[in-house]
Amino acid sequence: MDFFELVKxxxxxxxxxxxxxxxxxxxxxxxxxxxxxxxxxxEGAKGLITKSIEDMGTxxxxxxxxxxxxxxxGHGMGSIQTLTFEDCREIEKNxxxxxxxxxxxxxxxxxxxxxxxxxxxxxxxxxxxxxxRNTKIAQGRYFTSLELHNQKKVAVLGQSxxxxxxxxxxxxxxxxxxxxxxxxxxxxxxxxxxxxxxxVDDMIMVPVTTFQKRLFGLDYLRxxxxxxxxxxxxxxxxxxxxxxxxxxxxxxxPDDDDxxxxxxxxxxxxxxxxxxxFTMLLGGIAFISLLVGGIGIMNIMLVSVTERTREIGLRKxxxxxxxxxxxxxxxxxxxxxxxxxxxxxxxxxxxSYLIAKFGNWNTSVSTASILLSxxxxxxVGLFFGIYPANKASGLNCVEALRYE
Amino acid sequence: MTDENKPIIEIKGLTKIYxxxxxxxxxxxxxxxxIKECELIAIMGPSGSGxxxxxxxxxxxxxxxxxxxxxxxxxxxxxxxxxxxxxxxQKIGFVFQTFNLLSRTSALKNVELPMVxxxxxxxxxxxxxxxxxxxxxxxxxxxxxxxxxxxxQQQRVAIARALVNDPKIILADEPTGNLDSxxxxxxxxxxxxxxxxxxxxxxxxxxxxxxxxxxxxxVFKDGEIVTDKKVEHILDAKAVLEEINKKSHxxxxxxxx
Numbered sequence: 326m327d328f329f330e331l332v333k334x335x336x337x338x339x340x341x342x343x344x345x346x347x348x349x350x351x352x353x354x355x356x357x358x359x360x361x362x363x364x365x366x367x368e369g370a371k372g373l374i375t376k377s378i379e380d381m382g383t384x385x386x387x388x389x390x391x392x393x394x395x396x397x398x399g400h401g402m403g404s405i406q407t408l409t410f411e412d413c414r415e416i417e418k419n420x421x422x423x424x425x426x427x428x429x430x431x432x433x434x435x436x437x438x439x440x441x442x443x444x445x446x447x448x449x450x451x452x453x454x455x456x457x458r459n460t461k462i463a464q465g466r467y468f469t470s471l472e473l474h475n476q477k478k479v480a481v482l483g484q485s486x487x488x489x490x491x492x493x494x495x496x497x498x499x500x501x502x503x504x505x506x507x508x509x510x511x512x513x514x515x516x517x518x519x520x521x522x523x524x525v526d527d528m529i530m531v532p533v534t535t536f537q538k539r540l541f542g543l544d545y546l547r548x549x550x551x552x553x554x555x556x557x558x559x560x561x562x563x564x565x566x567x568x569x570x571x572x573x574x575x576x577x578x579p580d581d582d583d584x585x586x587x588x589x590x591x592x593x594x595x596x597x598x599x600x601x602x603f604t605m606l607l608g609g610i611a612f613i614s615l616l617v618g619g620i621g622i623m624n625i626m627l628v629s630v631t632e633r634t635r636e637i638g639l640r641k642x643x644x645x646x647x648x649x650x651x652x653x654x655x656x657x658x659x660x661x662x663x664x665x666x667x668x669x670x671x672x673x674x675x676x677s678y679l680i681a682k683f684g685n686w687n688t689s690v691s692t693a694s695i696l697l698s699x700x701x702x703x704x705v706g707l708f709f710g711i712y713p714a715n716k717a718s719g720l721n722c723v724e725a726l727r728y729e
Numbered sequence: 730m731t732d733e734n735k736p737i738i739e740i741k742g743l744t745k746i747y748x749x750x751x752x753x754x755x756x757x758x759x760x761x762x763x764i765k766e767c768e769l770i771a772i773m774g775p776s777g778s779g780x781x782x783x784x785x786x787x788x789x790x791x792x793x794x795x796x797x798x799x800x801x802x803x804x805x806x807x808x809x810x811x812x813x814x815x816x817x818x819q820k821i822g823f824v825f826q827t828f829n830l831l832s833r834t835s836a837l838k839n840v841e842l843p844m845v846x847x848x849x850x851x852x853x854x855x856x857x858x859x860x861x862x863x864x865x866x867x868x869x870x871x872x873x874x875x876x877x878x879x880x881x882q883q884q885r886v887a888i889a890r891a892l893v894n895d896p897k898i899i900l901a902d903e904p905t906g907n908l909d910s911x912x913x914x915x916x917x918x919x920x921x922x923x924x925x926x927x928x929x930x931x932x933x934x935x936x937x938x939x940x941x942x943x944x945x946x947x948v949f950k951d952g953e954i955v956t957d958k959k960v961e962h963i964l965d966a967k968a969v970l971e972e973i974n975k976k977s978h979x980x981x982x983x984x985x986x
Contacts, residue, residue, distance in 0.1 A: 330845070341833050639829040642790060643890070644818020644846040646811045722790045726829070 335657035353665030356615025361673025364694035367604025369687035382459035406545035422562035449536025465512030484516035619705035626713035638725025658710030666702030743796035771940035774949035822891025826903035881912030918966035
């Protein structure tokens with residue numbers, strides 16, 4: 326029997342038990358749909374993180390106080406307060422591979438404007454921040470180096486803060502209270518949207534000098550973002566910054582560093598590792614459900630073989646070879662899986678669309694995941710079909726004909 | 730042309746032992762047996778006599794434990810399962826007591842089935858199946874499903890299916906066991922007509938009445954042939970049918986008007 330005829334035959338026999346075929350297929354449909362949807366969620370998260378890291382700016386090094394040490398003592402990263410704004414300025418001045426630096430320190434503070442209150446993150450930084458961290462101004466302007474030098478009480482608001490306390494009023498030139506100190510709003514940052522689990526628009530930027538001296542009385546930084554001239558210079562920039570800081574902090578042995586330098590690409594890799602693991606986890610769970618669907622197929626095919634024992638006996642009696650019977654049942658289970666797979670892919674795409682629309686989550690259906698799950702569903706049909714088909718083809722003709 | 734003296738089936742020292750592990754059952758004990766072309770033969774015997782085993786071996790459904798079986802000149806007793814499948818497909822037509830038609834499949838498609846396994850192109854299949862169905866008088870019911878046909882009609886579809894690959898021999902296992910006497914007679918009439926046209930037919934039955942329609946009767950008992958005789962007064966199915974018609978006309982005159 327040729328392939329086309331076998332497919333037709335299997336459609337007839339699947340059609341004979343519509344409900345049963347549909348329920349069996351449902352297992353595969355759910356499996357394939359969840360593979361497609363879950364991988365689309367994982368891929369979406371990956372795309373989002375990649376984009377948000379790119380939003381940070383390019384060719385960045387991050388200098389953080391403290392040291393990453395596996396085991397043993399030492400200071401934990403970010404736990405000590407040795408990094409200062411002077412360090413930041415010196416890096417800018419003395420490292421030839423560096424374009425510019427943006428210091429960063431933040432604390433949450435109470436904000437008041439008119440009769441509106443909110444709590445948000447106040448970030449102290451320098452005039453270089455927009456350039457280094459690839460941030461644009463939507464309205465007004467950013468603060469200047471002079472304002473920074475003079476510890477001016479000027480603030481640049483994130484879009485969410487504007488939405489929270491100003492509604493439809495133009496905030497430029499208005500006064501706001503940060504921890505009961507008056508600041509003048511001079512600009513609004515362009516919205517960047519949700520980045521992973523943090524809202525990067527929910528913050529206020531002020532000159533780092535004002536932050537340290539006037540608002541919180543501190544002299545340290547949380548980190549410094551260093552922009553390097555080009556990707557090739559990353560390693561030499563890392564070395565220059567390290568040497569400079571060691572000199573400034575009077576450290577002789579690099580093992581005793583009180584700071585850590587991270588490359589942006591490292592972070593990117595780590596994040597993509599995490600999201601890959603996330604995708605694998607989701608996909609893995611989905612594949613298990615596809616596997617369960619496959620077991621359902623095997624079960625039904627076994628029932629079908631038993632039910633059709635006499636038919637198998639007759640087919641053999643009138644000349645069907647072992648391979649003919651094997652092919653017939655194998656193709657039946659593959660047809661079941663392929664149909665389930667196609668419906669599953671469509672519903673998986675639908676599911677990921679709905680998740681994106683109503684779940685406020687980025688999803689991206691990749692061709693690879695469609696091909697993967699479709700191929701896998703054929704494989705499931707083949708794998709779980711072989712045992713029943715083999716059982717059918719191995720039936721003894723005489724006994725099968727006599728089967729009641 | 731058929732040669733009346735050429736043996737189509739030649740069996741020598743045929744033994745079949747069913748080994749169930751604990752006990753061995755000798756279903757056939759060194760049977761010698763031959764069937765010539767154009768015979769119409771009834772194999773009889775009580776249950777357990779070995780007639781079903783004989784039927785299975787004749788039909789190449791089962792292999793003998795010992796002995797040789799030549800079908801149409803070739804030794805089939807040592808052939809592989811797939812080779813036997815091809816022999817069954819090409820040289821043997823089966824008719825079963827329970828018809829064994831595929832449900833939800835039209836009479837035409839049922840008859841086409843042996844040709845499907847013979848890899849005959851679809852157009853030719855349909856043409857030949859239609860011819861075979863016409864030969865058994867079912868040209869009007871080709872597209873009916875088996876459950877829309879009477880028992881006798883279903884058995885006639887099965888005969889058409891057995892005929893369609895033009896086999897050397899037709900094996901019928903209790904072909905009238907599930908039919909009333911009139912349908913039985915109709916089936917026997919078809920067999921007698923086919924035989925007259927040159928087909929070799931073997932009918933397995935336990936009813937002497939049916940056997941009386943055949944030219945030769947072979948009786949099995951305890952795995953051996955106890956009787957092998959020519960039938961003296963062969964019943965003509967056509968005459969019997971006329972008799973039945975007359976009777977029912979007599980009983981229900983309004984039915985046959």
